[in-house]
Amino acid sequence: xxxxxxxxxxxxxxxxxxxxxxxxxxxxxxxxxxxxxxxxxxxxxxxxxxxxxxxxxxxxxxxxxxxxxxxxxxxxxxxxxxxxxxxxxxxxxxxxxxxxxxxxxxxxxxxxx
Amino acid sequence: xxxxxxxxxxxxxxxxxxxxxxxxxxxxxxxxxxxxxxxxxxxxxxxxxxxxxxxxxxxxxxxxxxxxxxxxxxxxxxxxxxxxxxxxxxxxxxxxxxxxxxxxxxxxxxxx
Numbered sequence: 001x002x003x004x005x006x007x008x009x010x011x012x013x014x015x016x017x018x019x020x021x022x023x024x025x026x027x028x029x030x031x032x033x034x035x036x037x038x039x040x041x042x043x044x045x046x047x048x049x050x051x052x053x054x055x056x057x058x059x060x061x062x063x064x065x066x067x068x069x070x071x072x073x074x075x076x077x078x079x080x081x082x083x084x085x086x087x088x089x090x091x092x093x094x095x096x097x098x099x100x101x102x103x104x105x106x107x108x109x110x111x112x113x
Numbered sequence: 114x115x116x117x118x119x120x121x122x123x124x125x126x127x128x129x130x131x132x133x134x135x136x137x138x139x140x141x142x143x144x145x146x147x148x149x150x151x152x153x154x155x156x157x158x159x160x161x162x163x164x165x166x167x168x169x170x171x172x173x174x175x176x177x178x179x180x181x182x183x184x185x186x187x188x189x190x191x192x193x194x195x196x197x198x199x200x201x202x203x204x205x206x207x208x209x210x211x212x213x214x215x216x217x218x219x220x221x222x223x224x225x
Contacts, residue, residue, distance in 0.1 A: 032211050043115075043217035044155070044200060061210075090154060094213070101145065101201070102213055104154035111217050 002027035006091045006105030013112055019064075019078040021108050023091030026072065031093040034102065035066055038088040051096065052072060086112045105111040114139065118216035125191050125223045132161055133186040135201030135217045144184040145202035145213065148195075155200060158186075187190045191223045 004024045010032040013019060026032050040059040046059045048066035056066050064083060067075045073092060116137045123131050131211050135144060141160045147155035161184060162178035172189040188195055198218045205212075 019213055030166075034213065036215070044202075044215035046212065049211055049213075057211075092213075101157040101160060102155075103157075106154050109152075 002093075002103065004091065004093055004103055006108060008108055009106065010109045011111070013110065014110055015083055016080045019076070019081050019085070019112075021076040021089055021091075021112070023074045023076075023105055024072055025093045028072070028093070030071060030096045032084045032090040032096050033068065034094075035076050036090045036092065038090065040087070045089065047075070047101050054090070060095065081112045083112050084112055114214055115207065116144075116201055116214065116216040118199075118201055118219050120219060121217070122220040123222070125221070127193060127223055127225055128190050128221075131191060133190040133193070133199050133201075133222060134183060135185070135216055136181070136183040137183070137203055137205075139205050141177075141179070141182050142204045142206045143186075144175075145204075146175055146184075146186050147202065147215075148197045149195045149218075151198065155206075157183045158199075188221070189222075193223050193225065196221055196223045207208075209217070 003026045033050045036044045039045050048058055050056050050068045053068050064078050089108045092102040094100050094102050094106055116135050122154045125131055128148045145160050145195045148159040149155040174187045177184045198220050200218045201217045202215045
């Protein structure tokens with residue numbers, strides 16, 4: 001069966017520090033991968049999505065970046081965090097064919113102080 | 114491109130019904146519905162593809178009106194466990210089928 005792992009679960013970082021969040025999927029090949037951010041009490045904002053290794057599409061210009069170094073690994077990064085980067089970050093995967101459901105990781109709650 | 118959800122919040126008594134709407138200004142290819150409990154990841158409820166189909170999941174069902182580019186989620190005889198935030202997610206066509214864009218969510222609270 002397929003599983004998605006996302007870590008860490010919580011993170012407190014000072015303003016200006018770097019960020020690296022990792023997401024890995026098991027049990028499937030060539031998944032479509034997504035990073036979403038959810039501000040407190042708000043909706044799910046699509047940040048990045050990827051349909052293959054090294055293929056990243058950005059939805060919102062900001063100081064975040066994403067990379068997909070391996071088929072089932074998706075990394076969200078920042079060189080210098082801003083206060084506005086605080087939020088709940090969710091990784092998700094979908095099958096690469098058809099309009100299937102999205103499976104979400106358990107999320108990372110990031111607080112920038 | 115973000116779909117518009119309404120209402121923003123709903124408070125129900127256990128056993129009452131509710132309807133949550135999701136509309137788009139662009140032609141939709143599919144609509145997804147998810148429910149999120151506080152502090153948890155969203156959980157999939159159902160997908161509707163263009164064609165005006167209606168689906169059901171226990172006492173939760175949904176419809177997709179292709180002409181109006183609108184989907185509605187129907188919660189019948191609500192239970193306490195239905196509380197949470199409901200999101201619709203939309204795809205706009207096979208050429209952009211990799212993107213799944215979510216609305217701002219509808220908060221549902223079911224009280225005893």
